[in-house]
Amino acid sequence: MKKKFIVPVALSSVILVGSIPLSGVFAKPIDSKVVSSVQVAKKWNEKASVPFFVKDRFTEKFSSSTSSNALNYLKKNEDKTGIKHPDKNLKVKSTEKDKLGMTHVRFNQTINGLNVEGSEVIVHFNKNNEVVSVNGRINQTIDDGTVDTTASLSSDDALKTALTSVNAPDELTYEPTSELVVYPFEGENHTAYKVNVNFMGDEPGNWFVYVDAKTGEVIDKYNGIMDFDEFKPQNGVGKGVHGAHRDLHISQVKEPKSGTKFALADLAHENLGGIFTFDSKNDTNTKNDTLYVGNSAAFIGDYDRAAVDAHYNSEKVYEYYLKEHGRNSLDGKGMAINSYVHYDKNYNNAFWNGAWMTYGDGDGEFFISLSAGLDVAAHEMTHGVISHTANLVYRNQPGALNESFTDVFGALVDDKDWEIGEEIMAPAAKANGVTRLRSMSDPNSVVVSNAQRAAYGSGVYPAHMKEYYNMPQSVDNGGVHVNSSITNHAAYLIGQEIGRKKLGQIYYRAISVYLTPNSNFSDARKAIVQSAIDLYGEGSAEEAAANSGFDAVGIY
Numbered sequence: 380m381k382k383k384f385i386v387p388v389a390l391s392s393v394i395l396v397g398s399i400p401l402s403g404v405f406a407k408p409i410d411s412k413v414v415s416s417v418q419v420a421k422k423w424n425e426k427a428s429v430p431f432f433v434k435d436r437f438t439e440k441f442s443s444s445t446s447s448n449a450l451n452y453l454k455k456n457e458d459k460t461g462i463k464h465p466d467k468n469l470k471v472k473s474t475e476k477d478k479l480g481m482t483h484v485r486f487n488q489t490i491n492g493l494n495v496e497g498s499e500v501i502v503h504f505n506k507n508n509e510v511v512s513v514n515g516r517i518n519q520t521i522d523d524g525t526v527d528t529t530a531s532l533s534s535d536d537a538l539k540t541a542l543t544s545v546n547a548p549d550e551l552t553y554e555p556t557s558e559l560v561v562y563p564f565e566g567e568n569h570t571a572y573k574v575n576v577n578f579m580g581d582e583p584g585n586w587f588v589y590v591d592a593k594t595g596e597v598i599d600k601y602n603g604i605m606d607f608d609e610f611k612p613q614n615g616v617g618k619g620v621h622g623a624h625r626d627l628h629i630s631q632v633k634e635p636k637s638g639t640k641f642a643l644a645d646l647a648h649e650n651l652g653g654i655f656t657f658d659s660k661n662d663t664n665t666k667n668d669t670l671y672v673g674n675s676a677a678f679i680g681d682y683d684r685a686a687v688d689a690h691y692n693s694e695k696v697y698e699y700y701l702k703e704h705g706r707n708s709l710d711g712k713g714m715a716i717n718s719y720v721h722y723d724k725n726y727n728n729a730f731w732n733g734a735w736m737t738y739g740d741g742d743g744e745f746f747i748s749l750s751a752g753l754d755v756a757a758h759e760m761t762h763g764v765i766s767h768t769a770n771l772v773y774r775n776q777p778g779a780l781n782e783s784f785t786d787v788f789g790a791l792v793d794d795k796d797w798e799i800g801e802e803i804m805a806p807a808a809k810a811n812g813v814t815r816l817r818s819m820s821d822p823n824s825v826v827v828s829n830a831q832r833a834a835y836g837s838g839v840y841p842a843h844m845k846e847y848y849n850m851p852q853s854v855d856n857g858g859v860h861v862n863s864s865i866t867n868h869a870a871y872l873i874g875q876e877i878g879r880k881k882l883g884q885i886y887y888r889a890i891s892v893y894l895t896p897n898s899n900f901s902d903a904r905k906a907i908v909q910s911a912i913d914l915y916g917e918g919s920a921e922e923a924a925a926n927s928g929f930d931a932v933g934i935y
């Protein structure tokens with residue numbers, strides 16, 4: 380069986396918005412002797428993840444917007460989309476209706492029933508059940524059906540290899556998962572076990588390890604812990620968080636021996652599993668963690684402050700997504716929102732580990748308690764939203780987009796400014812002129828304080844593609860917290876034209892409807908422009924603002 384995926388170059392009834400991968404114009408110069416093999420590998424890598432965005436001018440009407448009709452469309456229009464034998468090579472992942480009445484059917488590319496990592500196709504129906512567009516990324520190297528998808532290694536052996544390769548501790552956050560997939564990596568489609576290993580401890584990990592199912596070797600791995608940004612702890616004493624009064628939803632807990640207590644457990648929201656705040660007790664051991672409990676309904680002690688802010692800000696972010704986007708919690712299905720405060724000692728970071736939020740107290744020199752920042756909470760919780768929507772891979776450009784969308788929603792929920800982290804800077808940092816961690820309005824005004832990262836660019840956060848930091852994956856997962864400033868700045872510029880409310884609508888639509896795990900900056904532009912068109916019309920001021928925002932930062 381031949382399996383071909385070809386993206387059309389030009390077709391009569393189709394406008395091809397973009398099918399050319401981002402070129403390597405930003406690559407560093409390489410030794411001429413290795414150029415040819417590098418170019419071959421690069422070409423293969425590009426072919427293994429080809430972006431496409433096909434808009435159909437002559438729409439086809441169906442009786443309903445179902446996944447089977449989406450497949451019927453793809454079967455009838457192989458020539459238009461270039462996706463051959465969609466019934467064999469695609470598997471339905473999700474079907475979602477949005478508030479415009481459009482329905483979006485997301486497919487995984489498969490071979491012999493195995494998911495091809497990162498390759499997704501989305502078919503978009505308008506409210507009249509007509510297919511109006513198809514977009515995504517397709518692996519075009521699988522055109523001769525030669526991928527042998529049988530495994531000689533057992534899933535258990537792959538798991539053992541993965542655990543060893545990431546130095547996993549005995550205690551894991553949840554049972555590791557293992558899935559046989561086709562993993563395109565550096566010139567080859569590997570049949571591999573994708574193993575997810577999640578743990579807390581000194582170096583928290585949400586590792587994705589790809590173990591070759593033939594040879595048992597680790598092909599690739601990365602840590603998907605999505606953090607705010609990393610600063611190495613120094614010695615210092617944590618100060619209290621700002622003393623703002625907070626009205627909280629809490630719960631009474633009756634304990635047999637100690638009588639009535641009060642817990643940071645918010646069960647006041649319909650169809651939500653609750654908002655809970657836990658105490659990590661200033662260490663990295665999770666065994667002693669407990670729900671945050673007090674003797675009275677007033678949480679006014681110094682130690683309470685970080686917990687109060689985490690609890691309060693979680694509810695704020697929950698309400699933003701519900702009211703603005705009709706989204707019920709991070710997964711859209713009312714999953715409980717859990718936050719852990721007082722993680723480790725002097726810990727200068729906050730992160731989403733794939734299941735919950737964790738906040739450090741800061742070292743008191745650079746940061747104070749990270750839960751004090753509403754933009755930080757919105758940032759972390761948006762990582763959770765993205766995990767359940769576009770699921771952008773946390774490295775290189777998809778990872779920088781992940782970091783950028785989280786900052787954008789940070790600035791939409793914490794709508795006082797376009798700065799990120801201004802509420803969590805310690806007095807000493809502010810005294811040294813470090814008044815925020817990142818700036819969407821003026822990225823260049825903030826110094827990249829991590830010297831290892833700064834070495835790959837001008838030393839300040841980039842505001843344009845010509846200032847792009849070419850970083851290896853070993854440094855900041857390929858620059859996820861640095862290059863995010865380029866797309867952050869585009870969002871700021873668009874926001875200046877159309878305001879926060881519309882910006883939020885457009886950006887939410889882009890992550891929930893159009894973006895896929897391997898989307899790059901150029902895909903993001905297309906997704907955002909198309910979202911503006913869907914919401915405000917072709918030729919609208921909002922579409923123009925989206926285009927000019929990306930023009931201004933050099934993303935095409």
Ligand SMILES: [Ca+2]
Pocket residue numbers: 658659660661662663664665666667668
């Ligand atoms: Ca603990």
Ligand SMILES: [Ca+2]
Pocket residue numbers: 754789790793796797798799800801
């Ligand atoms: Ca802010």
Ligand SMILES: [Zn+2]
Pocket residue numbers: 605606607608758762782785
């Ligand atoms: Zn982040």
